[in-house]
Amino acid sequence: MTDVIHLLPDHVANQIAAGEVVQRPASVIKELLENSIDAGAGQIKVIIKEAGKTLIQVIDDGKGMSLTDARLCFERHATSKIHAAEDLFSLKTKGFRGEALASIAAIAHVELKSRQEDDEVGTCIKIEGSEVTSQEPVVTPVGTSICVKNLFYNIPARRNFLKSDSVETRHIIDEFQRVALAHPAIQFSLFHNGSEMFQLPGSNYRQRIVNIFGGKTNEKLVPVEEDTEIVKIHGFVGKPEFAKRSRGEQFFFVNDRFIKSPYLNHAVVAAFEGLLKDKAYPSYFLYLEVDPKSIDINIHPTKTEIKFDDEHALYSILRSSIKHSLGQFNVAPVLDFERDHTFDTPYELNKKEVTAPKIEVDRSFNPFKENSGGSRGSSSGYRKENTGGSWESLYSGLQQKESGASSSELQHVEFESDEVTGNLFGSSAEKETGNTTFQLNKKYIVSTLKSGILVIDQHRAHTRILYEELLKSITVTAAVSQQLLFPLMLQFNSQEMSLLKESKESLEHTGFVFSKFGKNSVEITGIPTLISESEVAILLEQLLSDLENEVPESSFSQADVLAKSLAKGMAVKSGTVLNNLEQQNILNSLFACKESTLTPYNKPVFITLTVDELDKKFM
Ligand code: ADP
Ligand code: MG
Secondary structure, X not given: OOOOOOOOOHHHHHXXXXXXXXXXXXXXXXXXXXXXXXXXXXXXXXXXXXXXXXXXXXXXOOOOOOHHHHHHOOOOOOOOOOOOHHHHHHOOOOOOOOOHXXXXXXXXXEEEEEEOOOOOOEEEEEEEOOEEEEEEEEOOOOEEEEEEXXXXXXXXXXXXXXXXXXXXXXXXXXXXXXXXXXXOOOEEEEEEOOEEEEEEOOOOHXXXXXXXXXXXXXXXXXXXXXXXXXOEEEEEEEOHHHXXXXXXXXXXXXXXXXXXXXXXXXXXXXXXXXXXXXXXXXXXXEEEEOOHHHXXXXXXOOOOOOXXXXXXXXXXXXXXHHHHHHHHOOOOOOOOXXXXXXXXXXXXXXXXXXXXXXXXXXXXXXXXOOOOOOOOOHHHOOOOOOOOOHHHHHHHXXXXXOOOOOHXXXXXXXXXXXXXXXXXXXXXXXHHOOOOEEEEOOOEEEEEEOOEEEEEEHHHHHHHHHHHHHHHHHHOOOOOEEEEEEEEEEEOOHHHHHHHHHHHHHHHHHOOEEEEEOOOEEXXXXXXXXXXXXXXXHHHHHXXXXXXXXXXXXXXXHHHHHHHHHHHHHOOOOOOOOOHHHHHHHHXXXXXXXXXXXXXXXXXXXXXXXXXXXXXXXX
């Protein structure tokens, strides 16, 4: 028998270890930032090119490394932070495994420059795929600068696995923000492809949050403070009325380390009970300090989960301290009994002044003209220009063998062709406003079919119609826009601004005109014809949160996310009264769509009830 086991050469072992530590450029940023913090830096500058794929550089003014240390730090298990296993239980540093630099050096071209305060000159080391290629003295400021170039140059499979620049940049920004939020006293900056993305001066916790998430954040923060034997908590929660539609701004830090904890998240959400609208996520920035002995920190470097000794106690302390803060700052309702919501003014009306009802007569209405203005005007968007001939698509839409909901029934469904299709845009005004459709509960459009009835969800139908129109204007022919009398200024934080910049062109195709793209604001002089000025801010905020959540991978899916999100926001809502013409326009445009059975979110748009089914109900 021959022996088959052998030890892997160091560079292979390092590459394997690297796979665990470095998944993407953002992991390198995290490791380098943590090293700079451990080195006591007061200023840290991050420079990246092409989402970190070609260059990541982190420059700090920390304590630097000696000549030998600079050489040694790239060895595996080379660390200055622990000496014995017991040290793990009193850990005050971020790193301790001595793995990061060895791993990074195994899969990239690395250049390190470092100098300690007492040394005249520093040292510069170049290393490629774990091989030191040069080491020489260099003139360099006190501190350390590490350049990581061509990440994964020697592991093509990994390199190909990286996502688009916008996705990788987003991961980097996430890591950067987490570290910056945990260390407000340190000055951080981030530059991408030569332009400044963040410039965060050393400050306090509140100011740091505001500097990252934008000036408007300040008024939204409610401080939380609690001091117990098990845990010290400080930080902020967002006021419930500003809760986001995405989980974007939820941060837990334990002993200055960002962590994820669904369990503690639950505690926060529980504290907000009854204060949040459906599908709203509260923002929070919570800093927990616990005895290092009481947590299991010996977790994988890239993992952000953590184990606590006394989770239950932590849960209730967290929940009650947030509840207390919300109450103290007059955010929670004082009386906590069930109210009868039927007494409430409908949401959309409660800010409006009460006016006497009046009758509006639309003098320009000409039923004989296809696009004559109805009471909502053409900007309401219910009217599709190309209405002529779209009745035919009523059939084609229905005859397609859709995989979607209710497709099987559809094959047998036929419109009462004489009644419906003949008069949709026919010559008879009486018929056009006749009773072929009616609205149910301000939510559904009901129409008759030859063999039954058709019930259309008005919001979903309009979403589908707008989605297809928007997708066309983004990808094929740009839509027209309406000029604003006065430019609209909107504030966004840096991350939102970078998302907005990525989608600028597509948005312009839908009708937006951006006159200025500042650092934290945009000036808008034109908007799509389908929306009103007052809706712009909400629409864009929703769009940004959708883009954040759905991280588009390609330009097509970016257009898709955009069209979906805008369509959802622009579409006529449930609860809106539609006149007969509007109802019929929705009906027509819907069946002129490529896909009429499903919304872009794959929800059914309409249902049918056949005479047979009705008959059965009467048996
Ligand atoms: P760890 O952080 O787990 O100790 P690393 O591989 O990240 O392992 O770093 C190895 C060692 O290199 C650290 O323990 C530290 O002594 C030194 N080092 C790394 N980065 C810096 C830096 N920016 N400034 C000073 N020393 C550093
Ligand atoms: Mg480290």
